[in-house]
Amino acid sequence: MQGRIACANVLSDLYAMGITECDNMLMLLSVSQKMTDEEREKVTPLMIKGFRDAAEEGGTSVTGGQTVVNPWIIIGGVATVVCQENEFIMPQNAVAGDVLVLTKPLGTQVAVNAHQWLDNPERWNKIRLVVTREDVELAYQEAMFNMATLNRTAAALMHAFNAHAATDVTGFGILGHAQNLAQEQHNEVSFVIHNLPIIAKMAAITKACGSRFGLLQGTSPETSGGLLICLPREQAARFCAEIKSPKHGEGHQAWIIGIVEKGNRSARIIEKPRIIEVTPRGAGTSDNSTTTLNLDGTC
Amino acid sequence: MQGRIACANVLSDLYAMGITECDNMLMLLSVSQKMTDEEREKVTPLMIKGFRDAAEEGGTSVTGGQTVVNPWIIIGGVATVVCQENEFIMPQNAVAGDVLVLTKPLGTQVAVNAHQWLDNPERWNKIRLVVTREDVELAYQEAMFNMATLNRTAAALMHAFNAHAATDVTGFGILGHAQNLAQEQHNEVSFVIHNLPIIAKMAAITKACGSRFGLLQGTSPETSGGLLICLPREQAARFCAEIKSPKHGEGHQAWIIGIVEKGNRSARIIEKPRIIEVTPRGAGTSDNSTTTLNLDGTC
Numbered sequence: 001m002q003g004r005i006a007c008a009n010v011l012s013d014l015y016a017m018g019i020t021e022c023d024n025m026l027m028l029l030s031v032s033q034k035m036t037d038e039e040r041e042k043v044t045p046l047m048i049k050g051f052r053d054a055a056e057e058g059g060t061s062v063t064g065g066q067t068v069v070n071p072w073i074i075i076g077g078v079a080t081v082v083c084q085e086n087e088f089i090m091p092q093n094a095v096a097g098d099v100l101v102l103t104k105p106l107g108t109q110v111a112v113n114a115h116q117w118l119d120n121p122e123r124w125n126k127i128r129l130v131v132t133r134e135d136v137e138l139a140y141q142e143a144m145f146n147m148a149t150l151n152r153t154a155a156a157l158m159h160a161f162n163a164h165a166a167t168d169v170t171g172f173g174i175l176g177h178a179q180n181l182a183q184e185q186h187n188e189v190s191f192v193i194h195n196l197p198i199i200a201k202m203a204a205i206t207k208a209c210g211s212r213f214g215l216l217q218g219t220s221p222e223t224s225g226g227l228l229i230c231l232p233r234e235q236a237a238r239f240c241a242e243i244k245s246p247k248h249g250e251g252h253q254a255w256i257i258g259i260v261e262k263g264n265r266s267a268r269i270i271e272k273p274r275i276i277e278v279t280p281r282g283a284g285t286s287d288n289s290t291t292t293l294n295l296d297g298t299c
Numbered sequence: 300m301q302g303r304i305a306c307a308n309v310l311s312d313l314y315a316m317g318i319t320e321c322d323n324m325l326m327l328l329s330v331s332q333k334m335t336d337e338e339r340e341k342v343t344p345l346m347i348k349g350f351r352d353a354a355e356e357g358g359t360s361v362t363g364g365q366t367v368v369n370p371w372i373i374i375g376g377v378a379t380v381v382c383q384e385n386e387f388i389m390p391q392n393a394v395a396g397d398v399l400v401l402t403k404p405l406g407t408q409v410a411v412n413a414h415q416w417l418d419n420p421e422r423w424n425k426i427r428l429v430v431t432r433e434d435v436e437l438a439y440q441e442a443m444f445n446m447a448t449l450n451r452t453a454a455a456l457m458h459a460f461n462a463h464a465a466t467d468v469t470g471f472g473i474l475g476h477a478q479n480l481a482q483e484q485h486n487e488v489s490f491v492i493h494n495l496p497i498i499a500k501m502a503a504i505t506k507a508c509g510s511r512f513g514l515l516q517g518t519s520p521e522t523s524g525g526l527l528i529c530l531p532r533e534q535a536a537r538f539c540a541e542i543k544s545p546k547h548g549e550g551h552q553a554w555i556i557g558i559v560e561k562g563n564r565s566a567r568i569i570e571k572p573r574i575i576e577v578t579p580r581g582a583g584t585s586d587n588s589t590t591t592l593n594l595d596g597t598c
Contacts, residue, residue, distance in 0.1 A: 026377065028327065030373075066375065068373070070369065070370070070371055070373070071369070071370040071371060072369055072370060074329075074367070074369070076365065078325065078377050080379055082381050
């Protein structure tokens with residue numbers, strides 16, 4: 001999973017520009033000197049396999065890279081494409097009246113941390129009143145699944161639905177990346193986020209932890225998050241419906257989370273954003289996307 | 300210097316294929332968490348500057364990359380080019396009768412280690428009978444200068460002198476890279492290395508250390524080493540003369556170090572290779588290249 005997630009994260013930079021084909025990938029790996037030989041020999045090939053598998057799923061392949069020894073494990077890579085002008089969408093053309101669509105739920109950092117706390121009684125005691133162990137297991141699975149999902153379908157649909165700009169959501173959190181994207185716009189626009197789709201129960205955890213994650217403030221780092229896309233209002237609902245279609249494979253969802261208005265190229269979250277609890281698919285409950293997509297009133 | 304060396308090392312993979320123009324570079328940097336804030340704020344911008352400066356010298360520029368925190372410092376990068384068939388030379392076309400040319404002296408690892416030992420009395424005692432402190436300082440400067448030198452001139456001359464194959468010499472040492480190159484040849488050839496151009500006094504150090512470096516065996520790792528090039532015999536001497544020309548800038552040298560003969564795609568160093576002591580330019584002695592280029596009898 002680690003390898004898959006790393007590869008999905010690397011490719012995401014291309015996908016955010018609406019590019020669906022990658023010509024070449026390099027894998028960069030640092031193997032931990034602190035692992036035993038046995039650990040290293042088990043773990044390293046699996047990480048490489050995951051990375052390669054995700055590259056293959058993306059229709060590309062890993063032709064090189066570099067491996068080094070290091071105290072910590074690091075995995076990452078490079079994705080390269082040479083393409084025509086019409087194959088990419090410069091992330092600069094949002095207009096007032098557009099809406100903001102997000103293609104993966106937030107909360108990966110909280111889910112991964114909470115999962116580690118299952119084995120840490122002191123930490124666990126701080127959140128056990130708001131979540132069950134099963135909630136955390138399901139959230140962790142959901143986070144892993146989402147992180148390992150390529151944003152390639154979203155990239156393809158950006159063209160079909162006339163996207164004006166997009167970015168992938170990673171280390172700066174939803175707000176940080178929204179701000180970065182807003183700054184790049186040709187028009188004098190700002191982004192206002194009204195809804196936060198979050199893996200179920202992760203909002204409760206972040207509240208129980210005194211907002212240490214910054215999840216509701218939009219600053220919790222995400223790994224291999226979704227695309228944040230500026231779409232014409234009349235296209236956004238169709239985008240959200242289309243990405244769920246079984247023809248694009250399983251597990252894609254998207255939410256309308258905000259609007260583009262006239263402004264000074266900044267981004268903000270409204271004071272009391274609506275939290276959309278995204279039920280992990282492992283939970284076996286009915287499809288939650290109907291609910292969530294209705295929340296904003298447009299789709 | 301560290302930044303410059305890293306950049307030269309990254310570009311070297313392109314240069315080894317006779318490519319002289321790089322379209323784009325990424326810089327990958329890990330900043331050490333063990334540094335004080337002051338160290339980090341002083342050192343990091345200098346490393347970045349060195350990397351960028353060397354990229355500029357190579358006629359390219361760094362347009363992106365990634366910076367992370369890590370226990371150790373890491374610096375590296377990616378060089379990308381899209382080019383025509385005639386712009387690169389596949390490293391596969393050596394023929395029996397070619398000669399092997401090397402464009403930087405060996406011994407960077409020994410020089411860097413010996414320099415650290417200046418402050419380590421126990422280590423220093425092992426080598427103080429064979430070198431002076433000044434020898435080591437000069438060798439260290441020479442090693443740094445060589446590591447920071449781009450192999451771009453050599454790449455350009457590969458075309459002018461009809462090179463049949465080349466590789467850059469880095470972590471596997473001269474013999475390791477010669478073996479790798481030999482394995483890739485279309486013809487049934489082998490590489491035989493007769494001469495080892497080595498930064499002055501580094502051969503003495505490696506002997507004093509009981510061959511722990513493997514320098515005379517060809518296995519001492521090099522960082523940002525020279526190109527090992529298979530050239531037609533009649534072109535090699537002219538290549539070595541041309542690369543020294545002031546019109547290509549200061550400090551380039553090349554040595555004929557061996558021959559290509561019929562064989563099973565392997566590489567070896569003869570039993571008693573001739574050690575060419577490459578006098579550091581800082582030593583202020585007369586030009587050593589006349590001597591060295593005569594050693595092999597062909598140029």
